Amino acid sequence: xxxxxxxxxxxSGKSAAAGYFRDLGIHVVDADWAARVVVQPGRPxxxxxxxxxxxxxxxxxxxLNRGKLRTLIFSNAHERKWLESLLHPLIRAEIIxxxxxxxxxxxxxxxxxxxxSGQHQLVDRICVVDLPETLQLERASARDNSQxxxxxxxxxxxxxxxxxxxxxxxxxxxxxxxxxLKAQVEQLHQKYLQLARA
Numbered sequence: 769x770x771x772x773x774x775x776x777x778x779x780s781g782k783s784a785a786a787g788y789f790r791d792l793g794i795h796v797v798d799a800d801w802a803a804r805v806v807v808q809p810g811r812p813x814x815x816x817x818x819x820x821x822x823x824x825x826x827x828x829x830x831x832l833n834r835g836k837l838r839t840l841i842f843s844n845a846h847e848r849k850w851l852e853s854l855l856h857p858l859i860r861a862e863i864i865x866x867x868x869x870x871x872x873x874x875x876x877x878x879x880x881x882x883x884x885s886g887q888h889q890l891v892d893r894i895c896v897v898d899l900p901e902t903l904q905l906e907r908a909s910a911r912d913n914s915q916x917x918x919x920x921x922x923x924x925x926x927x928x929x930x931x932x933x934x935x936x937x938x939x940x941x942x943x944x945x946x947x948x949l950k951a952q953v954e955q956l957h958q959k960y961l962q963l964a965r966a
Contacts, residue, residue: 770964775882776897779908799879802862
Protein backbone atom coordinates (compact mmCIF):
# COMPACT_ATOMS: atom_id res chain seq x y z
CA UNK A 769 0.00 0.00 0.00
CA UNK A 770 1.39 3.39 -1.03
CA UNK A 771 1.60 5.42 2.19
CA UNK A 772 2.16 9.12 2.80
CA UNK A 773 3.45 10.40 6.13
CA UNK A 774 1.67 13.61 7.11
CA UNK A 775 3.46 15.69 9.73
CA UNK A 776 3.84 19.21 11.08
CA UNK A 777 4.52 20.96 14.35
CA UNK A 778 1.94 21.64 17.05
CA UNK A 779 -0.72 24.05 15.76
CA SER A 780 0.29 23.59 12.11
CA GLY A 781 -3.11 22.31 10.94
CA LYS A 782 -2.02 18.71 10.48
CA SER A 783 -5.32 17.33 11.85
CA ALA A 784 -7.35 19.59 9.55
CA ALA A 785 -5.32 18.37 6.55
CA ALA A 786 -5.81 14.74 7.64
CA GLY A 787 -9.56 15.41 7.88
CA TYR A 788 -9.61 16.65 4.28
CA PHE A 789 -7.85 13.47 3.13
CA ARG A 790 -10.45 11.44 5.06
CA ASP A 791 -13.23 13.37 3.30
CA LEU A 792 -11.69 12.20 0.00
CA GLY A 793 -12.08 8.57 1.13
CA ILE A 794 -8.47 8.01 2.19
CA HIS A 795 -7.71 5.80 5.19
CA VAL A 796 -5.84 7.90 7.77
CA VAL A 797 -3.94 6.24 10.61
CA ASP A 798 -3.43 8.72 13.45
CA ALA A 799 -0.26 8.14 15.51
CA ASP A 800 -1.84 10.12 18.38
CA TRP A 801 -4.73 7.63 18.37
CA ALA A 802 -2.20 4.77 18.51
CA ALA A 803 -0.44 6.55 21.39
CA ARG A 804 -3.73 6.67 23.32
CA VAL A 805 -4.50 3.00 22.62
CA VAL A 806 -1.19 1.74 24.07
CA VAL A 807 -1.75 3.54 27.41
CA GLN A 808 -5.34 2.44 28.00
CA PRO A 809 -6.14 0.98 31.45
CA GLY A 810 -5.12 -2.66 31.60
CA ARG A 811 -2.26 -2.20 29.12
CA PRO A 812 1.25 -2.94 30.50
CA UNK A 813 2.60 0.46 29.38
CA UNK A 814 0.21 2.34 31.66
CA UNK A 815 1.35 0.27 34.64
CA UNK A 816 5.01 1.04 33.88
CA UNK A 817 4.26 4.77 33.52
CA UNK A 818 2.48 4.85 36.88
CA UNK A 819 5.36 2.98 38.53
CA UNK A 820 7.93 5.35 37.04
CA UNK A 821 6.18 8.71 37.51
CA UNK A 822 3.94 7.91 40.48
CA UNK A 823 0.20 7.29 40.78
CA UNK A 824 -0.65 10.99 40.47
CA UNK A 825 -0.19 10.76 36.67
CA UNK A 826 -3.43 8.75 36.73
CA UNK A 827 -6.98 10.00 37.19
CA UNK A 828 -9.12 8.32 39.85
CA UNK A 829 -10.71 6.33 37.02
CA UNK A 830 -7.30 4.72 36.37
CA UNK A 831 -6.87 6.52 33.03
CA LEU A 832 -3.73 8.45 32.16
CA ASN A 833 -3.70 12.15 33.04
CA ARG A 834 -2.07 13.22 29.78
CA GLY A 835 -1.89 16.89 30.79
CA LYS A 836 0.04 16.10 33.95
CA LEU A 837 2.37 13.70 32.14
CA ARG A 838 2.96 16.26 29.35
CA THR A 839 4.01 18.87 31.92
CA LEU A 840 6.47 16.42 33.50
CA ILE A 841 8.13 15.27 30.29
CA PHE A 842 8.38 18.59 28.48
CA SER A 843 10.26 20.11 31.41
CA ASN A 844 12.68 17.17 31.68
CA ALA A 845 14.42 15.78 28.57
CA HIS A 846 15.64 12.68 30.43
CA GLU A 847 12.07 11.71 31.45
CA ARG A 848 10.81 12.39 27.92
CA LYS A 849 13.46 10.02 26.50
CA TRP A 850 12.46 7.33 29.03
CA LEU A 851 8.80 7.62 28.01
CA GLU A 852 9.61 7.60 24.29
CA SER A 853 11.77 4.47 24.60
CA LEU A 854 8.82 2.72 26.29
CA LEU A 855 6.05 3.92 23.98
CA HIS A 856 7.54 4.33 20.49
CA PRO A 857 7.91 0.58 19.74
CA LEU A 858 4.35 -0.07 21.01
CA ILE A 859 2.92 2.82 18.98
CA ARG A 860 4.80 1.63 15.89
CA ALA A 861 3.31 -1.87 16.20
CA GLU A 862 -0.20 -0.39 16.54
CA ILE A 863 0.38 1.81 13.45
CA ILE A 864 1.66 -1.12 11.35
CA UNK A 865 -1.38 -3.17 12.33
CA UNK A 866 -3.76 -0.36 11.36
CA UNK A 867 -1.95 0.40 8.07
CA UNK A 868 -2.13 -3.30 7.13
CA UNK A 869 -5.93 -3.04 7.22
CA UNK A 870 -5.98 -0.04 4.84
CA UNK A 871 -8.11 -0.22 1.74
CA UNK A 872 -8.26 2.26 -1.10
CA UNK A 873 -5.70 3.81 -3.41
CA UNK A 874 -3.26 4.89 -0.70
CA UNK A 875 -3.04 5.51 3.04
CA UNK A 876 -1.97 8.43 5.23
CA UNK A 877 0.00 8.15 8.46
CA UNK A 878 -0.65 11.33 10.45
CA UNK A 879 2.08 11.82 13.04
CA UNK A 880 3.51 14.87 14.84
CA UNK A 881 6.76 12.95 15.46
CA UNK A 882 6.90 11.13 12.11
CA UNK A 883 10.61 11.80 11.59
CA UNK A 884 11.80 12.02 15.21
CA SER A 885 10.22 8.65 16.11
CA GLY A 886 11.48 6.80 13.02
CA GLN A 887 7.90 6.30 11.76
CA HIS A 888 8.96 7.88 8.45
CA GLN A 889 10.51 4.47 7.64
CA LEU A 890 6.93 3.18 7.27
CA VAL A 891 6.01 5.64 4.48
CA ASP A 892 6.82 6.25 0.82
CA ARG A 893 6.59 10.07 0.95
CA ILE A 894 6.63 12.79 3.59
CA CYS A 895 4.16 15.67 3.45
CA VAL A 896 4.72 18.57 5.85
CA VAL A 897 1.95 20.96 6.89
CA ASP A 898 3.86 24.20 7.24
CA LEU A 899 3.45 27.74 8.55
CA PRO A 900 5.70 30.30 10.26
CA GLU A 901 6.52 29.45 13.90
CA THR A 902 4.96 32.70 15.19
CA LEU A 903 1.64 31.70 13.60
CA GLN A 904 2.07 28.14 14.85
CA LEU A 905 2.46 29.41 18.45
CA GLU A 906 -0.55 31.71 18.08
CA ARG A 907 -2.85 29.00 16.68
CA ALA A 908 -1.76 26.31 19.13
CA SER A 909 -2.28 28.66 22.10
CA ALA A 910 -5.75 29.65 20.90
CA ARG A 911 -6.81 26.09 20.06
CA ASP A 912 -5.66 24.37 23.24
CA ASN A 913 -6.20 27.38 25.50
CA SER A 914 -2.68 26.51 26.65
CA GLN A 915 -0.05 28.75 28.10
CA UNK A 916 2.42 29.95 25.51
CA UNK A 917 5.32 28.71 27.64
CA UNK A 918 3.98 25.14 27.51
CA UNK A 919 3.53 25.39 23.70
CA UNK A 920 7.09 26.74 23.35
CA UNK A 921 8.44 23.72 25.29
CA UNK A 922 6.55 21.33 23.00
CA UNK A 923 7.86 23.19 19.92
CA UNK A 924 11.41 23.03 21.31
CA UNK A 925 11.08 19.25 21.73
CA UNK A 926 9.91 18.85 18.12
CA UNK A 927 12.02 19.27 14.99
CA UNK A 928 12.54 22.82 13.77
CA UNK A 929 10.54 24.07 10.81
CA UNK A 930 13.69 24.02 8.64
CA UNK A 931 14.54 20.42 9.61
CA UNK A 932 11.01 19.24 8.76
CA UNK A 933 10.97 21.04 5.41
CA UNK A 934 14.38 19.58 4.59
CA UNK A 935 12.84 16.07 4.87
CA UNK A 936 9.63 16.92 3.00
CA UNK A 937 8.69 15.51 -0.39
CA UNK A 938 5.56 17.67 -0.39
CA UNK A 939 4.52 20.81 1.51
CA UNK A 940 1.06 22.08 2.46
CA UNK A 941 1.21 25.80 3.23
CA UNK A 942 -1.30 26.61 5.98
CA UNK A 943 -0.48 30.31 6.28
CA UNK A 944 -3.70 31.44 4.54
CA UNK A 945 -6.19 29.30 6.47
CA UNK A 946 -8.38 26.26 5.98
CA UNK A 947 -9.97 26.97 2.60
CA UNK A 948 -6.55 27.31 0.95
CA LEU A 949 -5.33 24.22 2.83
CA LYS A 950 -8.27 22.15 1.55
CA ALA A 951 -7.58 23.18 -2.06
CA GLN A 952 -3.93 22.12 -1.71
CA VAL A 953 -4.99 18.75 -0.21
CA GLU A 954 -7.27 18.14 -3.20
CA GLN A 955 -4.35 18.84 -5.58
CA LEU A 956 -1.99 16.53 -3.67
CA HIS A 957 -4.68 13.83 -3.60
CA GLN A 958 -4.59 13.73 -7.42
CA LYS A 959 -0.81 13.48 -7.35
CA TYR A 960 -0.91 10.66 -4.77
CA LEU A 961 -3.49 8.74 -6.81
CA GLN A 962 -1.10 8.84 -9.78
CA LEU A 963 1.89 7.82 -7.65
CA ALA A 964 -0.08 4.96 -6.07
CA ARG A 965 -1.07 3.67 -9.52
CA ALA A 966 2.56 3.87 -10.69
